[in-house]
Every structure is written in C-alpha cells, then in structure tokens.
Amino acid sequence: MSNSRPCCSGLFSGKLTQSEAVDLAAIFRVLGEPVRLQMLSLIAIQPNQEVCACELVEPLGLSQPTISHHLKVMYEAGLLDKQRRGTWIYYRIITEKLITLKEAI
C-alpha cells in the first residue's frame, strides 16, 4: 500500500475517539490470526489476485470449511470482496481498509 501522508496520522496524530478506537481495533482483531495473514498473502501473490477456498486447502493444509470461515470473517470485516462464479466464490483483497489501517499507525 502506498502512503503519501506525513508521519503519524491516526493513532499518533491526536486523541483517538472511542468510536475510532473501536473501528480500528476490530480490523486489528480480524488480522490477529496467523492463518488469515497467510491467506491475504496467498491471495496477493496469485497472478489474478483472487482465490476460491478450494485453492487454499493445499497450501495451508486446512479443511475447506475452516478456510471458508476465515474468508467469510475477512469479507464481513470489509477486507475481502467476493464474486460467485459457477460453484465457487472467488475472493480478492479490498485495499481501502488496509490503507486506512496503514495510515492509522
């Protein structure tokens, strides 16, 4: 993510409101599971930058329901977009939330 803002916006630019802290902490919590970070990393390195749950089973060594659960949590947190094509749902990263997070640090 590129970041053109000056140093220390968000967390360090002034007193964080309770509502800002709640929103920000919610994204941090979603990212607080190693397997979710590995999923984001795997999505980002795909040639077309998208995956279906089926494509993550082998590299992560997890069951498809477990993978689908984590993808759903990240989708609901606004970190992933999804598109159904035939039998499968394909997920891609929405960069806005991550940019917000990066700018807040």
Add this chain to the structure above:
Amino acid sequence: MSNSRPCCSGLFSGKLTQSEAVDLAAIFRVLGEPVRLQMLSLIAIQPNQEVCACELVEPLGLSQPTISHHLKVMYEAGLLDKQRRGTWIYYRIITEKLITLKEAI
C-alpha cells in the same frame, strides 16, 4: 511513522512464512482492543510522550489495575518501554514494532 518503502512490503510482497504470520498476528491481536489504542494515542499526545497508569484513570474512566494490565500486555508485546521512578512506572511507546507493522501492510 514514516514509510519510505515502496508499495506492499510484508503481507503483499510475497508468500508470508508461518513464523512471520505468527509474529505479525500477535501484534495485531494486542492492538485488537479499543482501550489499548486509546492508551497509545494518549501516550503519544503527552508533552513528554510518557504516562504512568495513574494518569490514564481519569481520561479512560477505567480502574488503575485494568489500565496496568493493558500497559503490561503492550509492554510484553514490545510496544511499550517502561521506567520505574519512585512509586510509579512510566511507559512510553517503542516505535520499532509499530513501524514493522506499518511496513508489513
């Protein structure tokens, strides 16, 4: 935090190893509590950029043991440094961990 690296280091620069994902997720988890983000924000706006637990009781409306617990968790995660002076322990932000996090997004 300033960031001179190009877009998408860390999470998005290649396949994250399991060990990198575990380390990164641990910091995200520590930051996944709104009150901890408010504490970091309050420390950052102090004129001398440090606080003791006693100074956070009133602005956060929490008990001192609760505040001390959260400060201890952030200290153990490497986000805060501490220094005992007389009766009180003063905490300040260690920026390195936050820079690592920012660069990983």
